[in-house]
Amino acid sequence: MRRRPGISGLQSAAATRDQYRLVGENVAKIRTDLMKEQLETFRSQLEDFARKHKNDIRKNPTFRAQFHEMCAKVGVDPLASNKGVWAELLGIGDFYYELGVQIVDICMATRSTNGGLISLQELCTLLCQKRKAARDPVSEDDCLRAISKLKVLGSGFGVISIGKRKLIRSVPTELNRDHNEILEVAQGQGYATVEQVEKTLSWSSGRAADALETLLKEGLAMIDDGHRDGKRRYWFPCVAPISVAAGSDGLGIDS
Numbered sequence: 001m002r003r004r005p006g007i008s009g010l011q012s013a014a015a016t017r018d019q020y021r022l023v024g025e026n027v028a029k030i031r032t033d034l035m036k037e038q039l040e041t042f043r044s045q046l047e048d049f050a051r052k053h054k055n056d057i058r059k060n061p062t063f064r065a066q067f068h069e070m071c072a073k074v075g076v077d078p079l080a081s082n083k084g085v086w087a088e089l090l091g092i093g094d095f096y097y098e099l100g101v102q103i104v105d106i107c108m109a110t111r112s113t114n115g116g117l118i119s120l121q122e123l124c125t126l127l128c129q130k131r132k133a134a135r136d137p138v139s140e141d142d143c144l145r146a147i148s149k150l151k152v153l154g155s156g157f158g159v160i161s162i163g164k165r166k167l168i169r170s171v172p173t174e175l176n177r178d179h180n181e182i183l184e185v186a187q188g189q190g191y192a193t194v195e196q197v198e199k200t201l202s203w204s205s206g207r208a209a210d211a212l213e214t215l216l217k218e219g220l221a222m223i224d225d226g227h228r229d230g231k232r233r234y235w236f237p238c239v240a241p242i243s244v245a246a247g248s249d250g251l252g253i254d255s
Contacts, residue, residue, distance in 0.1 A: 043074055057092070061139035064092075068145065079149055099138060099146035102130055107157075107170035115219035116171030117238035120144070120159070123168055143168075162187060167238055173218050178211040183239055190240030191224070191233040 049070075056063045071078055078092055106126050110118055124140045131138065147168060150157040158169045162183045169175075175183075185200050186192040197208035212234045215221045224233040 043076060046070060046074060046076060058095070058136055061137055061142055065139065065141040068141075079145060095136065096142070096146045096149050099127070099142060100150045102127060103143065103146055103150070103157075103168075104170070106130065107168065111170065111219075114237040115221070116173065117167050117169055117220055117236075119238055120166040120168060140166075162239060165239065171218075173220070178207070179215055182208075182211055182215065183236060186234070186236045187239035188241075190237075191235045193231045193233055195231060 050057065050067070053063070053067075057067050058064070068078070079096055103123065106123060107116070107118060110126070120140050120143060124138065124143050127138055127143060144159065144166075147157050147159060160167050160169055160175060160180065162180060165187060167183075181201055182192055182197055185197055192212065194205055194208045194212060197203060197212065198205055201208070212221065215236075216223060216234060220238070221234040221236055224235055227233065
């Protein structure tokens with residue numbers, strides 16, 4: 001018969017486990033402290049980098065995007081506040097706040113034609129037109145960062161992806177999967193018909209008509225009944241190849 005361990009054996013085993021646990025906790029603490037130290041070093045170096053390349057960050061959108069990527073890797077958010085070291089060094093918090101205000105103006109001015117959905121490319125084009133007198137150029141990446149700040153403020157703005165295209169939503173309307181798929185169908189020529197949606201997505205005519213009519217009621221589509229084939233076309237300015245708002249002259253968004 002195998003003998004059971006005695007009390008002294010159990011106590012010895014427990015003591016050994018405690019020692020292993022303490023060693024493990026010490027190793028984990030050392031690693032954590034080392035990581036914190038490394039992050040602080042990275043952040044300090046990032047601040048030095050920002051001071052040295054301040055003008056490039058402000059004037060070059062590509063360089064600015066790369067700088068944001070560097071910040072993200074060390075857990076720094078230069079847009080978290082308009083106060084602090086980043087605001088003092090670069091003023092980019094104010095820069096993105098200004099962009100946000102201008103983006104809101106553009107979205108409000110174009111809402112009657114696009115129903116509150118505008119492509120990121122068109123938004124950036126109109127924003128550059130609006131800022132033609134400004135010294136600091138902007139990119140699509142800048143637009144997205146400004147919009148993310150608007151979302152934090154609770155303004156209802158959001159970004160949705162339709163295929164490879166990004167659309168900016170400036171209305172509370174939430175698009176479901178059916179709506180997104182219709183926009184994907186329409187983006188090739190700017191419009192969709194009930195028959196086209198049925199064929200492309202293998203939907204019933206009722207499902208296609210209901211989704212299209214919902215988008216029409218929400219102001220995201222315009223109808224065209226003037227074709228010989230008698231088929232109603234639902235036009236979507238937000239995904240049309242040639243924007244209906246190609247210029248800012250009738251939209252009230254000039255500087």
